[in-house]
Amino acid sequence: MLDEELLSHDPSSLYDFKKSEEGYERADEGLTPDLVRDISAKKDEPQWMLDLRLHCLDVYGHMQMPPNWGPSIAGLDMNHISAYVSPKTDQANSWDDVPEDIKDTFERLGIPEAERASLAGVGAQYDSELVYHNMREEVAKQGVIYSGIEEALHGPYEPLIRERFMQLVPPNDHKFAALHGAVWSGGSFVYVPEGVHVEFPLQSYFRLNAAGAGQFEHTLIILEPGSDLHFVEGCSAPKYNVANLHAGCVELYVGKGARLRYSTVENWSKNMYNLNTKRARCEEDATIEWVSGSFGSHVSYLYPTSILAGDRSVCEYTGITFAGKGQNLDTGTKVVMLGAHTKCSLDAKSLSKGGGVSTFRSAVVVDEHAEHAKATVSCASLMLDDKSRSDTIPAMDVRCRTANVGHEATIGRISDETVTYLMSRGIPEGEARTMVVNGFANPVSKELPMEYAVEMNNLIKIEMEGAVG
Amino acid sequence: MVAQNLCEPEASLSKVILTCTNELPSPTWNHLNINGINLKVPAVEGFDEQAWVAPKIRPKRDVPAYNVSDDHAFDAPEGTAAPAGPWARESENSQAAKPVGGMGPAATAWLEAAGKQKTIVVEATGDGTKPLYVVDLDDPQVGELAVLDINVQENAQAELVLISSNRADTAAALGTLDTRGWLVRVNAADGARVKINEFIACDSSVQMLSNLGFCLANGATADISQYCLGSQILALGCAADLVGKSAALNVDARYVGRGTEQLDFGYSVRNRGVKTVSNLSLHGVLVDEANKSLRSTIDLVHGAKGASGVENESVVLVGEGVVNKTLPVILCNEDDVAGTHGASVGEIDPSQLAYMATRGITSDDARELMMEATYSAAFAAAQHIPQAYEAVYRAACRAFGEDIAQELAADLEGGLS
Incomplete structure (x- = not known):
């Protein structure tokens, strides 16, 4: 209900609004x-999934965070995170069947509108929990499966899921991968048959409304040979004064000659450990193409990983990170x-402002067998004030004589000139700086669908000016 | 496993492990085995390895707690956590102006315990001349392990030549590597200029430790040229604290790794003063099954307005079994700075090979030329220092045979005439 809405801390933010949790199920x-x-x-x-969950919990209990690198997560007390919060509603395939307050949330985030305009499924x-899942009929007719992963576990794809689930990201990969394996809930399963090209993107949007909660969705995408898909992922949350946690997991299998673009605009609230x-x-x-915009979270550890197992496989990564205050x-x-003959091209941009x-x-x-592999890494960092910090830590490990790896990076500020x-x-200084930053981010935003490019530019504007005009 | 073990074969002599050698100030994924190395060296009196086993701690680079509400902070301060790397035992922003060994606290303490120590004070001459100091580890008066502290006073100049080249393969006969090394700490006062030429030209019976540290005051400059032409294990660490305004550090390192040699380079430069300049440039060729790691860090510290830092490395891979790890890090806590780094790892550029082919040079010849170029540069740098020249010549003989070594030397003389 709209009258249950709580006032946000920051009325200028498009994302920082809260809904009541009354009537929700919340795990201890x-x-x-x-x-x-x-x-x-x-x-x-x-049973196999329960066994896996319990194994993951055991691994989680025994693993430590790396002691010598990465941001501190000392403020994340897992004893005060609720791993499961359910709005107690069934998954719908029509927005009309979604409870009003939840529907309003997604309408404010522009999801139904984007679905109507340019998406093959949402x-x-x-x-x-997933509250809505739908795909255009013509896409379904192509044989594409896009459903909640839990729903898929009860259908004909269960054996395939069992074969692939947490195989790319094994529980002992790191502590929070193990945690994810133990308490995962929600997320999507996508299967694109051989040779099928999905014309419009599929999108999953993750909203974490509950304070002090964790979200652990699992996304599993399997592209059969020769298929093509663009998958878009968005996420946001209102801001609380307690820590929230997002420990999702994405596993992507890209078959021979297939192409997958995986785009993310991440705007978690600034109390989130991502x-x-x-x-x-x-x-x-x-081919795997990662397009990544990271704007939110208090702390993020996020490194999309590509394993180029097949000859002539390709990875392209285009990413931007904007770290503001806190x-x-x-x-x-x-x-x-x-x-x-594998190739990768990594292009990263980062901005730091306000002590971020x-x-x-x-x-x-x-690898030693990656004959004639070619990699280029480019990283540009923009410092927007002298209170912030920007570090670049690129590692290269080359074990093949015929490989060719190039790396370049720059750090600087917007020139006074x-x-x-x-x-x-005649452009005011603040606007001028925003223009420069938007230009800096352009290589990323131009890779996104129009709606998401606009959203990303808005996020930059919020960070630069504190509000959308 | 945090650090890669760079340890020689088991030997009968008592050994200790130098942990966290050449460690990155800002480590990364441990599974890459790239954050630092562990080095096995002979036990010596006065060195307790347990005292130098560093607890693994996160570098103190965390954002201040963000007070979402006045009474709540997410992340507690890191407390007494100190940075990793050469300054691991010091406060990150310590104002203490003293050089520390680039290989890290453990290796520095071991060399201090094991080496012959000497301190030199260099005063300004007034006529612009600079004294030349030669440290040759084959000289019995120096010994195989040397510790040298140099205080270069205001506006003084000094040139230092460091040579490690064993004539006799004695240690191999004992079934172990002969450990050699130097710890050189340079404290350069305002306007001082220091030039260092370093020649490491040993055979496969040697494990070499090159541990350099610099502290540069206002307008002080250090120019370092390094020629690494041989050593079964080479661990080279260089730390520089550019504490004064307009202090500058320039490193030009060239190396060839062959056989099963293991080369480990660690550079860590803190640009602390305004308008400080750091330039790190490395060029190498890896042959056979050589294994090389480079960790270089330029830290543009808050307050270093107008500072700049450049890191560059090019590595030519020639051998089928080579391993090359490169990690060029830039840490930046200041906006009015310029930091860049670049790295190129791979075969000789095909366009260069095609050009050389038009001149009748085969690809094998071209690879040979790349190696020879390193030796030619070393010959040129060593020409006025007989001990260095001999060292380079011996290394060239080992690499190419006497005929080509003579040709390379003759090319230099021809070029000079």
Whole structure:
């Protein structure tokens, strides 16, 4: 109900609005085997999934965060995070069937409008559960499967999911991958048959409304040989004065000759610990394209990883990170080049303002069998004041004589000459700086669908000026 | 596993491990085995390895707590956590102006315990001349392990030549590597200028530790040329604290790795003063199954207005079994700075090969030329220092045979005439 809406802390923000949790189911704080069994039972999962969850919980209990690198997560007390919050509504395939307050949330975020205008399908997750999932009929007729992953677990794709689920991101990958495996809930399953090209993007949007909660959605996408898909992921949350956690997991299987573009505009609130894991495996002649905009979160660890297993497979990464006041965003990418004639092109931009910390961290690993592999890494950082911090930590490990790896990076600030020039043309200084930053971000925004490029530019404007005009 | 083990084969002599050697000030994923190395060296009196086992701690680079509400902070301050790397035992922004060893606290302490120590004070001469100091580890008076502290006073100049080149393959006969090394700490006062030429030209019986540290005051400059032509294990660390206004550090390093040699380079430069300049340039060729790691860090510290830092590395991969790891880091906490880094790793550029082919040079010849170029540069740098010249000549003989070594030397003389 609209009258249940609470006032936001910052009325200028498009994303910072809250809804009442009255009537929601909320798991007790803390992590126990009983909680894991309870989540699994709610979803009526097969036994193998429960076994996997319990194994993951055990791994989580034994693993530590890396002691010597990355931002501190000392403020994240897992004993005070609720791993499961459900709005207690069934998943709908019509917005009319979605509860009014949740529907209003997504309308304010522009999701139904975007679906009508330019998407082949939409999944909308609210806290721990999917509340809406739909796909255009003509896309379904192509044989494309786009559903909630829990729904898919009860259908004919269960064996395929069992074969792939948490194989690219194994539980012992890191502590929060294990946590994810134990308490995951929601997320999407996409299957694109051989040779099918999906004309419009599919989108999943994740909204975390509940204070002190975690969101652990799992996205599993399988592209059969020769298929083509653009998948868009968006996320946001209202701001609270307690920590929230996002520890999602994305596993992408890109078959021979297939192409997958995975775009993300991340705008979590600034009380969020975003400890997300994304990984893709490419077979022969396959392409994975990551387009990533990271604007939100208090702390982020985010490094989409590409395993170029097949010969001639390709990875392109285009990303931008904007760290403002109170943010420590450790982002970047990893590529493991195993096949011959594989290629990767990594282009990262970062901005730091208001005391924010932005770290670009990357790794390009070229295996001894990756004959004639070629990698280029480019990183540009813009410092917008002298209170902030921007670090660049790119690793290259090359074990093949015929490989070719190039890297370049720059760190600097907006030149006074540029600002003076724009001001001499009548543009106020603040606007001039925003223009320069938008130009800096342009290589990323031009890769996004129009609606998301506009959203990204708005986010930049918010960060630069504190409000959308 | 945090650090890669760069340890020689088991030996009968008592050994200790130097942990966190050449460690990055700002580490990255541990599974890459690139954050630093562990080095096995002979036990010496006065060095307790346990005292130098550093706890793994996160560098103190976290954003201040963001007070969403007045009474709530998400992340507590890191407390007493100190940065990793050469300054691991010091406060990150310590104003203490003293050079620290680039290989890190453990390696520095070991060399201090094991090496012969000497302190030199260089005063300004008034006529612009600069004294030349030669440290040759083959000289019995110097010894195989040397510690040298140099205080270059205001507006003084000094030139230092460091040579490590074993004539006799004695250690191999004992079934172990002969550990050699130097710790050189340079404190350069206002306007001082220091030039260092470093020649490491050993055979496969040697493990070499090159541990350099610089503290540069206002307008002080250090120019370092390094020629790494041989050593079964080479660990080279260089730390520079550019504390004064307009202080400058220029490093030009060239290396060839062959056989199963393991080369580990660590550079860490803090641009602390305004308008400070750091330039790191490395060029190398890796042959056979050589294994090389480079960690270079330029830290543009808050307050270093107008500072600039440049890192560049080009690596030519020639051998089928080579391993090259490169990690050029820039840390930046100041907006009015310019930092750039670039790296190029791979075969010789095909367009260069095509050009050389039109001149009748085959690709094999071209690769040979790339190696020879490193030796030619070393010959040129060593020409006025007989011990250095001999060292380069010995290394060239080992690499190419006596005929080509003579040709390379003759080319230099021809070029000079």
